Amino acid sequence: MLDNLNLLVFAPYLGVQLLLDGIFIGAIFALAAYGLALVWGVMNVKNLSQGEFVIMGGYFAWYMSTYGIHPMYALPVAIIGMFGFGWVVYKTIISRVVEKDMFTSLLATFGLAIVIQQGLNLAFGPEVQVAESGFPTHTVPIWGGEITIAEIRFYSFLICCVLAGGVVTFMKKSRMGQAIRATAQDVRAAKVMGIDTEKVFAFTYALNAAICGAAGVLISMIWVIQPFYGITHSIRSFVIVTAAGFGNLAGVLMASFGLGVAEQYGGFIFGAELQQATVVGMLLLVLIWRQIQMNRLRQAVQ
Amino acid sequence: MRHFTKWSLAAAATVAMMGTSQIAYAAADCKELILGSAISFTGKYSTNGIHAKRGYDIAVKKINETGGVKIGANCYKFSIKYYDDESTPARTAQLLERLIKQDSVKYFLGPYSSATTKAAAPVIEKYKIPMVEAEGASRSLFNKGYRYLFAVLSTSEQYLASSIALAAEIAKKNGKKPGDVKVAMAFEQDPFSLDVRAGVVDDIKKYGLKIVIDDKLPRDLSDMSATLTKVKALKPDLLLISGHSKGAVTAARQIKELNIKTPMIAITHCESGKIVSKFGASTNGFLCPTQWAETLSYKGEAFGSAADYDKLFKATYDGYKTVPYQAAQASAAVLVWKDAFERAGSLDTEKVRDAIAATNMKTFYGGIKFAPAGNNIAKPMVLRQIQNGEYKVVAPAKWASSKIEHPRMVK
Secondary structure, eight states, rough: OHHHHHHHHHHHHHHHHHHHHHHHHHHHHHHHHHHHHHHHHHHHHHHHHHHHHHHHHHHHHHHHHHOOOOOOHHHHHHHHHHHHHHHHHHIIIIHTTTTSOOHHHHHHHHHHHHHHHHHHHHHHOOOOOOOOOOOOOESSSSSSTTTTHHHHHHHHHHHHHHHHHHHHHHHHHHHHHHHHHHHOOOOHHHHHHTHHHHHHHHHHHHHHHHHHHHHHHHHHHHSSSSSTTTHHHHHHHHHHHHHHOOOHHHHHHHHHHHHHHHHHHHHHHHOOGGHHHHHHHHHHHHHHHHHHHHHHHHHHHH | HHHHHHHHHHHHHHHHHHHHHHHHOOTOEEEEEEEEEEEEESSSTTHHHHHHHHHHHHHHHHHHHTEEEETTTTTHHHHEEEEOOOOOHHHHHHHHHHHHSSSSOOOOOOOSHHHEEEEEEHHHTTTTTTEEEEEEOOGGGGOOOOEEEEOOOGGGGGGGGHHHHHHHHHHTTTTOOOOGEEEEEEEESSSHHHHHHHHHHHHOOOOTTTEEEEEOOOOTOOOOHHHHHHHHHHHSSEEEEEHHHHHHHHHHHHHHHTTTSSSEEESSOTTTHHHHHHHHHGGGTOOESSSSTSSSSEETTTTTHHHHHHHHHHSSSOOOOOOOHHHHHHHHHHHHHHHHHHTTTTHHHHHHHHHHHHHHEEEEEEEEEEETTSSSSSHHHHHHHEEEEEEEEEEEETSSSSSSSSOOOOO
């Protein structure tokens, strides 16, 4: 561990590489996390199948690439396909549990996650898959060309920014977006004002699935996908949303970048096996810090 | 009376025809000899489980077609009773109990994977029933004193060990001291990869090389750029990676992305990860260990040479560009059973077990001779290098069909 810290001190360009990788990948985490924040905030459903939606999106890209279609074209297909899937899942499962207590919805989405995993396994087999973009890697001509930027990571970053921007504008400007925000504030009041909350819920859940699908397409071109890899993406989304709170896009973005960078540094300093542990450890610290903050606040009120 | 004869003749003919159509290759006087196996048709091991099943089936078919098994004066035909263990070790153990107790099977072929074989071993020990397995390579299977477990494949600590000898040899040729050869290692924390690591570490000590990175990879690995960034900084001469197909795929992708220039890279599971078709030319020069390759000059009874087996397998099953070694070793396990039954001249499990223990045969899959612990010591692990998108055997020298390219070409 000390050796690794030493390395960072003596070769600072490594830190830059880790930082870049972390930010690029963090942008993709932000997508799935924002989707979770949306569903959590609007309908109070903690969607445990979040990661599975991401992986499903990845399979769109992989499947199309086996037919010689460039995986980038899978982006609109996955968004539309997953939107439809999300709608169907809402109508068949989530609409029945949305009014129930937290544990019912947790159980239902957990069950859904298992069904999706096994379904993907049956359909496509358990092998690890990738969708190859074929984009080249560039070396940055400083520090002896040791820093590399893969074009695909850069494009993914841009796509994430565009998608996030699109969703935010939609929420602010469109009627449906306003309805979603109204429902998030108060379901009963929204109903009284004539908003069809059932439709809002269905739309929110479908939108979440679509965002996850887009994230999955990008993940399949940067990392690897496998039917059972959803869980790590679910955990990341939960960590980010817990740290940032929902209804706070800026917070979600910052937390996502922070998590991406922390993962890279954690992996470098503590070793790859503790990469995930670093993230969960950080969540713990955030929660403890929040607790202390709140205690202080309570005392001040007294 | 004439009426009766006519009818009975017709009936006899029908029965005979039904017989031939159902068991096309069964000669009339051969009895059935059942081997049992609980193997993975569904779940995470299903792909390789099915390769292994096809390996078993093709060997059974071949043996039955060429006269069956001769035990004393009697002739037997193999058949295999399968159950699907759903890739879960606990299920493997349950199904073996069922095969032994309900189906009265007394001779076993192995499941797929070390994990399921580990669950199977105590069961067959308990009932004193021999098993010849072909798909469990973990060395922990062979240090528990199991008496009824035999494996035809090389154990996992041999997977990457030969690359160390190769690196030391190349260093010597280039006038470098072994102590100057820097090795970077990244191994998953699972029984298989830890075995591979143990074998590598032993050989690193033996040759006196220097370990500069020793990273552990997580089970759900999809990013190892942190480890590879370290590789960039420390510039090792040899990079070793083992983490099943996900490790191979992740490593191949990120070695390309991060432009890693290490002159020698050895990775397990290149074939099952299909890294050549996924990443093309960037994988040229990777060293990949394999249990078996169709280009090896092994020969034996039943199947002939390795190349003959390759041809027969491809003709029997559609959709194989290369024959997976998992299928080849499964076939070899069935050959061991035939050989042992014939030498034992008996169906008694103890006698057959002793005959298996005394096996010393040459097959298309390589030599088979069991150590007292049950592992095969007559067949080395082979190292292949990806050259122009093709796997070429480069080590050990005795079987090599091509020369190693060193340092590997980096664009």
